[in-house]
Amino acid sequence: MEAELRRLAASRYHDRHPFNRRMHEGDLSPDELRTWVANRFYYQCHIPIKDAFILSKLESAAHRRSWIRRIQDHDGTTDAEGGIERWLRLGEAVGLDRCELTEHRRLLPGVRLAVDGYVNFCRTRSALEAVASSLTELCAPQIMLTRLDAFPRCYPWIAAEGLEYFQRRVPQGRRDGSEALTWVKQWAITAEQQERALAALSFKCDVLWSLLDSVQHAGDGSTR
Numbered sequence: 505m506e507a508e509l510r511r512l513a514a515s516r517y518h519d520r521h522p523f524n525r526r527m528h529e530g531d532l533s534p535d536e537l538r539t540w541v542a543n544r545f546y547y548q549c550h551i552p553i554k555d556a557f558i559l560s561k562l563e564s565a566a567h568r569r570s571w572i573r574r575i576q577d578h579d580g581t582t583d584a585e586g587g588i589e590r591w592l593r594l595g596e597a598v599g600l601d602r603c604e605l606t607e608h609r610r611l612l613p614g615v616r617l618a619v620d621g622y623v624n625f626c627r628t629r630s631a632l633e634a635v636a637s638s639l640t641e642l643c644a645p646q647i648m649l650t651r652l653d654a655f656p657r658c659y660p661w662i663a664a665e666g667l668e669y670f671q672r673r674v675p676q677g678r679r680d681g682s683e684a685l686t687w688v689k690q691w692a693i694t695a696e697q698q699e700r701a702l703a704a705l706s707f708k709c710d711v712l713w714s715l716l717d718s719v720q721h722a723g724d725g726s727t728r
């Protein structure tokens with residue numbers, strides 16, 4: 505099960521998407537980066553919401569105690585901390601006003617659909633499928649490290665403080681990915697359960713891919 509999940513994640517992850525490749529090769533214009541940061545903010549805002557749906561499906565106190573950390577990682581314990589606040593600082597570092605992000609002024613329709621689709625998936629599916637859909641996080645720490653290497657070299661105009669989000673996600677993503685993998689391995693016993701876990705991860709890869717498709721096409725004049 506673990507090998508299949510890892511193989512699927514590695515072969516379908518959005519680090520292969522042309523937009524991410526261009527980002528990591530330093531080919532994005534400041535405005536393309538702003539479009540990405542502003543649209544990814546919609547994803548960031550909805551991660552704790554989908555995690556709250558998952559929390560409500562976990563039947564043991566130990567599982568809930570552990571999963572609730574993810575909400576705290578994003579929301580912080582005050583307005584001045586947490587992943588959402590760090591993403592807003594990334595927004596400022598790339599030249600966006602906070603309210604452009606908080607009011608989702610640049611939100612593209614396809615990004616809204618992809619993110620809402622992910623939240624709905626976690627709302628309506630089983631705990632196994634919802635947790636399995638988070639397993640793209642097995643690949644996320646590496647993409648954060650790639651950005652921490654590429655951004656200072658390729659986009660030196662972005663202040664280093666703006667990159668703190670990526671730094672903090674490396675250990676958080678490692679911890680979250682390995683926890684979710686342990687649970688999915690324990691819960692996916694039958695062939696049908698294993699199929700469902702793989703399908704959930706595949707769906708999540710599609711969510712991330714579609715999000716970037718929309719961001720990529722925003723620059724070619726085909727969207728509003």
Ligand SMILES: O=C(O)c1cc(C(=O)O)c2c(n1)C(=O)C(=O)c1cc(C(=O)O)[nH]c1-2
Nearest residue numbers: 551587637638639640641643644647673712
């Ligand atoms: O920038 C990225 O490429 C990326 C990808 C992913 C992912 O693989 O789902 C997440 C994140 N970032 C991220 O920052 C994050 O907090 C996160 C939470 C989750 C999740 O599904 O629970 N994925 C991701």
